[in-house]
Amino acid sequence: MPDSVFLEKIDSPDDLKRLSVEELPVLAEEIRKLIIEVVSARGGHLASSLGAVEIAIALHYVFDSPTDRILWDVGHQSYAHKILTGRREEFKTLRTRHGISGFPNIFENRHDSFGVGHASTAISAATGFAVARDLDGAENFIVSVVGDGSISGGLSLEGINHAGNLKKNRFVIILNDNEMSISKNVGALSRYLTKITTKKPYLQFEADVWELLGRIPSMGGKARKLAKRIKESIKTLVVPTILFEELGFRYIGPLDGHDVELLVETFSKLHQLPGPVLVHVLTTKGKGYQFAEDDAVKYHGVGSFYKKTGNSKSNSKIEKYSDVFGRLISRMAERDEKIVAITAAMKDGTGLACFAEKFPKRFFDVGISEQHAVTFAAGLAREGFKPFVAIYSTFLQRSLDQIIHDVALQNLPVRFIIDRAGIVGEDGPTHHGTFDLSYLSLVPGMTVMAPADENDMSRMMAAMCSYEGGPVAMRFPRGSVAGVPAADEDEPLKMGEGRIVSSGNDAALISIGSMLSPAMEARGMLARHGLDVAVADARFLKPLDAGLIRELSSDGRRIFTLEENSVRGGFGDAVMDCLSSMDIQVNVTKLGIADGFVPHGTREELLEEQGLTAEAIARTVLDRIHSGSNAGHGGVA
Numbered sequence: 001m002p003d004s005v006f007l008e009k010i011d012s013p014d015d016l017k018r019l020s021v022e023e024l025p026v027l028a029e030e031i032r033k034l035i036i037e038v039v040s041a042r043g044g045h046l047a048s049s050l051g052a053v054e055i056a057i058a059l060h061y062v063f064d065s066p067t068d069r070i071l072w073d074v075g076h077q078s079y080a081h082k083i084l085t086g087r088r089e090e091f092k093t094l095r096t097r098h099g100i101s102g103f104p105n106i107f108e109n110r111h112d113s114f115g116v117g118h119a120s121t122a123i124s125a126a127t128g129f130a131v132a133r134d135l136d137g138a139e140n141f142i143v144s145v146v147g148d149g150s151i152s153g154g155l156s157l158e159g160i161n162h163a164g165n166l167k168k169n170r171f172v173i174i175l176n177d178n179e180m181s182i183s184k185n186v187g188a189l190s191r192y193l194t195k196i197t198t199k200k201p202y203l204q205f206e207a208d209v210w211e212l213l214g215r216i217p218s219m220g221g222k223a224r225k226l227a228k229r230i231k232e233s234i235k236t237l238v239v240p241t242i243l244f245e246e247l248g249f250r251y252i253g254p255l256d257g258h259d260v261e262l263l264v265e266t267f268s269k270l271h272q273l274p275g276p277v278l279v280h281v282l283t284t285k286g287k288g289y290q291f292a293e294d295d296a297v298k299y300h301g302v303g304s305f306y307k308k309t310g311n312s313k314s315n316s317k318i319e320k321y322s323d324v325f326g327r328l329i330s331r332m333a334e335r336d337e338k339i340v341a342i343t344a345a346m347k348d349g350t351g352l353a354c355f356a357e358k359f360p361k362r363f364f365d366v367g368i369s370e371q372h373a374v375t376f377a378a379g380l381a382r383e384g385f386k387p388f389v390a391i392y393s394t395f396l397q398r399s400l401d402q403i404i405h406d407v408a409l410q411n412l413p414v415r416f417i418i419d420r421a422g423i424v425g426e427d428g429p430t431h432h433g434t435f436d437l438s439y440l441s442l443v444p445g446m447t448v449m450a451p452a453d454e455n456d457m458s459r460m461m462a463a464m465c466s467y468e469g470g471p472v473a474m475r476f477p478r479g480s481v482a483g484v485p486a487a488d489e490d491e492p493l494k495m496g497e498g499r500i501v502s503s504g505n506d507a508a509l510i511s512i513g514s515m516l517s518p519a520m521e522a523r524g525m526l527a528r529h530g531l532d533v534a535v536a537d538a539r540f541l542k543p544l545d546a547g548l549i550r551e552l553s554s555d556g557r558r559i560f561t562l563e564e565n566s567v568r569g570g571f572g573d574a575v576m577d578c579l580s581s582m583d584i585q586v587n588v589t590k591l592g593i594a595d596g597f598v599p600h601g602t603r604e605e606l607l608e609e610q611g612l613t614a615e616a617i618a619r620t621v622l623d624r625i626h627s628g629s630n631a632g633h634g635g636v637a
Contacts, residue, residue: 004030012086013060013111024061024260028053031080032288034091036307042094043303043426044102045076047286047296048147051178051257055145055281056080058263059174068141069113069129073122074150075103075430076301077176085111095426097601103430117430118395119368120153122146123173127159130168139170141270147176147283149345153368163276164248171276173249176257178285178296244278253280258287297348301427318480322419324454325476326351328461329388332490333359336465338386342377344370350390350419370395374402374414381412386465390417393433393475394424400439403471408443411470416440421450421475422514422564423593423607428600433475434593437512438569440473441542447472447495448541450513453484456539462490469495477514477564479603496543500552504534507621508552508559512538512571515562521614526621533621541571549578558587560621564612567592589624591617 006023007030010016019027031053039046057080059070065085072078082100083091087109093099104112114125122144130142150156163171244251250273255262263281270277285300286292291310292299304313333339333355340362341355347365356363366373370391377387391399396418407414421433440448447467451457451474460474501516502523511519516537523533536552538545553559559579561572572590579586593610607613611620 006030007034007083007088010084010088013065013084016057016060016084019061021061021261021264024054024057024264028057028258028260029288031057031083034083034088035079036289038092038094039079039302040305040307042092042096043301044079044095045301046289047292047299048074048076048178049079050287050289050292051283051285052077052145052147052176053080053287054258054260054263055174055176055283056084057260058267059143059145060084061264062267063141063143066110066113068143069126070111071114071116071122071126071129071142071144072104073116073144073146073156074119075116077145077147078104081111082109085109095428095600097599097605099600101428101600102426103428115430117427118398119150120146120155120159122150123156123159123163125159126171126173127163127166127168130163130171131166134168141170141172142168143172143174145174145176147178149368151175154371160244160247160249167248167275169274169276170271172270173276173278175253175278175280176283177254177280178257178283249276249278250274251278251280253278253282255279255281257281257283318483319454320351320479321451321454321457321476321481322349322351324351324457324481324486325390325417325419325461326354328458328486330355330358332461332465333362336386337362338384339465340364340377340380340385340387341390342366342373342387343390344368344373344395346390346392346395346419349392350417352390370399371402374399375406377414378402378406378410378412381407381414382410386413386415388415388417388464390419392420392431393418393422393436394420394431397435397439403440403446404443407471408445411445413468414471415464416471416473418473418475420478422477423598423603423610424478425603425606426600429597432593432598434564434566434598436473436475437541437563437565437571441569441574443471445470446542448475449473449493449539450475450541452511452513452516452537452539453482454486455484456493456537458486459491459493460539463492463495465490466492467495475513482517493539496540496545498536498538498540498545498548500534500536500548502533502535504532505555505557506531506533507625508534508536508557509562509617509621510536510538510549510552510559510575511562512541514564515612518612518614518617519562522617522621525614525618529618529622531621531625538571538575541574544574544578546578546582549575550582550584553579553584553586556586558589558625560589560591560617560624562612562617563590563592564607565592566595568595587624589620591620 006027032050035049087100090100095102101108103117104115106112106115126142126144133140284293285296341352342364343350343352344366345368347353347356373389377389380387418436421436424431440446449460451460464472509519519535523535526533561575563571567590570592576588598606
């Protein structure tokens with residue numbers, strides 16, 4: 001770490017506590033330099049973590065982690081926390097295979113109180129920690145850091161409601177608000193108010209006045225009500241306390257979240273306050289790196305980049321599947337005024353930025369509220385609109401009940417666009433989309449498809465647009481397209497129709513979605529070993545093309561199913577069920593994601609470990625054909 005004065009001495013929170021408060025701002029700048037250094041080389045979540053540096057420092061300076069529990073929500077704020085808790089040297093391995101995770105991970109470090117990758121979980125988990133603490137008779141603090149819009153998530157609001165009702169002491173929510181600018185006047189006023197409302201004389205005065213008013217003969221109740229109304233009116237004019245205080249929380253703030261000395265001073269006084277407390281801090285996303293401050297969306301999650309210019313090190317000009325989707329839905333919306341696009345805080349990531357600009361009245365970003373997004377779409381569909389709900393696979397999991405109960409049960413034609421399906425790479429197990437084929441296949445009336453290239457995607461989009469027979473989902477991987485141009489005109493693909501791409505007599509590789517390309521490569525490798533292997537693109541999981549399966553299983557050919565999804569309950573199981581229903585007895589080998597959680601690493605590394613690269617597929621086919629075995633390893637079943 002270049003130019004380090006204090007950071008090189010910090011290997012634990014105990015080391016941090018040896019610094020003076022006056023030295024902490026220098027440490028904050030050193031931590032920012034390290035974060036920028038590592039993320040520019042490795043990629044990661046930059047803007048959010050840069051904005052939360054002082055919060056992390058103040059928390060570990062005041063509280064006694066891991067005895068005091070600190071929970072991060074969302075986890076991509078936590079880089080400074082990782083650096084301060086014994087992972088300074090390991091931080092250079094961020095998001096690399098066998099390196100440290102980009103999110104809090106209870107298996108990685110004892111200071112990571114709760115694992116998190118999805119938003120809005122910390123308050124509910126913290127409530128559980130607080131109840132457990134009190135049942136054990138302990139007195140430690142429970143602190144959750146909530147930011148990046150996750151406070152608006154339904155789970156956060158449910159947690160706040162319960163926690164406020166329980167009225168637990170030493171229960172703190174730090175609301176990291178990075179959507180507001182901090183003017184000097186507001187900062188000075190809030191600092192003054194915070195100092196007053198956390199001092200013992202003020203707290204005692206408040207209690208004494210309350211008791212005195214209650215003793216006034218015949219007017220105690222009225223006087224108290226009057227005093228309460230006056231107090232609430234003043235607060236409404238000064239700070240947004242009413243909501244949180246009505247929910248049972250004492251509100252403090254707003255504070256300048258980059259004034260580490262103020263944060264330390266405030267956090268140090270929280271033990272004086274009874275009941276749960278919410279501390280509102282205002283921060284700047286990307287703080288300390290001008291490019292990230294200017295465009296926090298662009299620098300939210302980044303690949304490697306040049307520090308001096310902020311430019312990406314990737315020179316790839318190839319379109320991503322999300323870009324193709326955005327272009328296709330915009331084109332269709334020009335001709336069909338019933339098309340509506342919905343996403344959950346992922347306008348840019350899902351490719352909908354162009355649609356939002358062209359059709360602002362038909363675009364809805366509901367924030368981190370996937371469950372609401374689905375039921376909202378169900379209401380639109382019920383009234384004759386054509387909602388396209390674009391959500392990452394890992395986040396769509398949160399709305400499974402709404403998909404079943406609000407959409408499928410009523411057979412409503414909601415169109416689900418599932419981005420980041422399969423292995424996504426360095427973000428790891430919280431973000432891999434390895435279960436959607438499995439859980440969607442269970443939903444009655446759901447049509448599930450996966451394009452192998454952008455031409456298939458364009459035809460599937462056309463089919464989705466005109467389909468009114470019930471809910472339909474299309475899933476596609478993160479990253480670049482296959483290089484097969486999309487159709488110029490909308491040519492709907494027939495629902496449930498697969499295709500044979502190459503014929504062969506020795507075995508059949510039946511792929512879905514992203515696995516067609518490695519299947520074709522594997523076919524070429526197997527040909528050099530004298531094997532003539534057929535390759536098919538199923539396109540649809542549900543309804544499955546039974547005629548295609550019957551044709552490929554003729555003459556007792558061995559079948560290998562390929563999917564970038566869990567082998568449990570996914571495409572391979574659907575093929576086996578289809579064969580069983582037709583009373584066809586053939587050997588089937590399922591290749592997919594092993595029954596477990598995939599770690600973080602590059603997409604290429606993880607596909608190799610799961611046996612889903614072309615080379616790995618060819619090795620498995622050779623092994624099974626030559627040995628006649630059904631036993632396997634990794635993602636093979």
